Amino acid sequence: xxxxxxxxxxxxxxxxxxxxxxxxxxxxxxxxxxxxxxxxxxxxxxxxxxxxxxxxxxxxxxxxxxxxxxxxxxxxxxxxxxxxxxxxxxxxxxxxxxxxxxxxxxxxxxxxxxxxxxxxxxxxxxxxxxxxxxxxxxxxxxxxxxxxxxxxxxxxxxxxxxx
Numbered sequence: 001x002x003x004x005x006x007x008x009x010x011x012x013x014x015x016x017x018x019x020x021x022x023x024x025x026x027x028x029x030x031x032x033x034x035x036x037x038x039x040x041x042x043x044x045x046x047x048x049x050x051x052x053x054x055x056x057x058x059x060x061x062x063x064x065x066x067x068x069x070x071x072x073x074x075x076x077x078x079x080x081x082x083x084x085x086x087x088x089x090x091x092x093x094x095x096x097x098x099x100x101x102x103x104x105x106x107x108x109x110x111x112x113x114x115x116x117x118x119x120x121x122x123x124x125x126x127x128x129x130x131x132x133x134x135x136x137x138x139x140x141x142x143x144x145x146x147x148x149x150x151x152x153x154x155x156x157x158x159x160x161x162x163x
Contacts, residue, residue, distance in 0.1 A: 005106060006036055007046035008086060012110055014050060015082040025054055048096070052089040053082075056139040060085045063137060067129040068122075079114045083107050083123055088130065092137040100131055 014028040029050050033043055053060065061073055064084050073081060087107035090096050098106075104127045111119035130137065 003038060003042045004045060005109070006038060007042050008049065008106055008110060010036060010038075010046050011049045011053070011086055012079070012082055012114065015053060015085070016078055019078050019082065025050060045096070048093070049086055049089060052093060053085045055141070056089060056092075057085065059139050060088050063088055063130060064126065067133075068126045077116065077119065080111065080119050080122060083110050083115065083119075084126055086110075087123070087127055088137055089139070091127075091131070092139045094136075100135070104128070104131075
């Protein structure tokens with residue numbers, strides 16, 4: 001497995017752990033990286049992805065909701081939601097230097113391994129719709145979150161649309 005794919009996999013597994021078991025993000029990623037022998041530059045790449053997804057999760061969630069309107073975030077598979085977060089963040093991060101086709105392909109490959117049978121097509125469709133509208137998504141810095149570090153969005157109250 002390619003090194004950057006291993007880094008993305010570690011981030012996906014750590015985000016899943018944070019989302020489902022509510023473990024601390026840094027500890028979850030440290031555990032995953034401890035199981036792998038990655039070069040320091042690749043480990044730094046995984047930490048950058050994790051930090052970026054956590055720092056921009058509200059914007060990432062909004063982009064996902066906008067481009068997958070039939071699937072409310074709180075009802076979307078945890079794996080699919082986190083693959084999309086990773087891919088969209090990587091697409092927006094100019095320093096990651098990842099071509100859009102590579103980011104999409106990597107997301108689809110992760111979906112084939114960790115998602116359901118329909119995940120690869122779903123991931124490809126959402127990312128394709130996003131890129132058709134915005135070739136390189138722009139995320140602005142958000143203030144550091146306080147308290148709850150949960151990645152799982154709370155369900156919208158009945159009658160209120162999520163933007």
